[in-house]
Amino acid sequence: RRKVILDTDPGVDDALAILLALRSPELDVVGITTICGNVPVGQATENLFRILSLVDPPRGLLIGQGAAAPLRRPLETATHVHGADGLGDLDQFTNQSGQPRYPRPVVPGRLPSAVETWERCMRTHGPNLTLITLGPLTNLAQALQRPAIVAKGFRSIIAMAGAIAVPGNVTRAAEFNVYVDPHAAEQVLQADLPLTLIPLDVTTKVTVSREAITKLTARARDPVGQFFADATGAALDFADRVEGAAVFPFHDPLAVAVAIDPALVQLVPLHVAVETEGPVALGATLADRRRLRREHQNRPNVQVALRVQADRARRLITERLCRT
Ligand code: BDR
Ligand code: CA
Secondary structure, three states: OEEEEEEEOOOHHHHHHHHHHHOOOOEEEEEEEEOOOOOOHHHHHHHHHHHHOOOOOOOOOEEEEOOOOOOOOOOOOOHHHHOOOOOOOHHHOEOOOOOEOOOOOOOOOOOOEHHHHHHHHHHHHOOOEEEEEOOOOHHHHHHOOOHHHHHHHEEEEEEEOOOOOOOOOOOOOEOHHHHHOHHHHHHHHOOOOOEEEEOHHHHOOOEEEHHHHHHHHHOOOOHHHHHHHHHOHHHHHHHHHHHOOOEEEOHHHHHHHHHHOHHHEEEEEEOEEEOOOOOOOOOEEEEOOOOOOHHHOOOOOEEEEEEEOHHHHHHHHHHHHOOO
8 A cells, every 4th residue: 555645724625535535445544734725724734624524534644833934925815715614604504403414623732833744654564655745835835845744755746736737726826735835846956856736737628517416415415425415515616616617626526546555647757947036927837848969958857747637537536425
């Protein structure tokens, strides 16, 4: 089994990605760390505990709380997409006896930082872990200060981030995780890491409609299926209102799905840089796709998923989230 650490800013699709990872026999989730992004980091941590209360988390799972702010910019959240709590406003749901369906979780008062948690995971499980980042790259950029961790600890890093040959989703140029902390993303890209990007080019192909979610979750008998139906409502309303169709993209679940089955995507080695200054293109991930003679090319710094077997990925994700 592949030992993985998830770094996440839950977020509705993060929540589904975490649940997918925990339900996949191919993966052994040894650590989960939070990062500010969709919501402030304290809320992200509370959300993580709420998500874990839906399942039996693995024994010995290490949990940490990461950065509260991007490296140089003020935090911009995405609660207008994911709901005020980041999870589709879960307090609105009650069970038949009128009790909250998703009670507020107990959150430990003090948690180790993300980087401390990754170190602990490595002490317990050895190096060669896989890190899957589902939020802004601030924690990973901070870990670059401790080369022993990133140089030896991770055999592979899979990051849901960027938009290469498609428009962004926050601005015309930028994908959310890169836009929130472009400086971190640029440092990570230039750090010579075993990095795979899962950008919007592929995640926006793996979607599920409101009707499909209703059908899939109507048959689901466990709390995860119910959560899938409840938590996606606000994001579907947003998509309908703003984008003109009630469709939910499996951004973060696709990054986990690629750790489960790498053959789901086709990877292309590219040199990618991030715009960290410009007002229009802040957070754009610019791949060098010029035709140049070899000696004039930038050496690729990342493997980028540009094609996906969308139906197979969608099936893998939905079947594991909606057990009948
Ligand atoms: C990314 O942005 C966040 O809102 C989602 O959770 C995902 O990680 C998609 O751009
Ligand atoms: Ca996310």
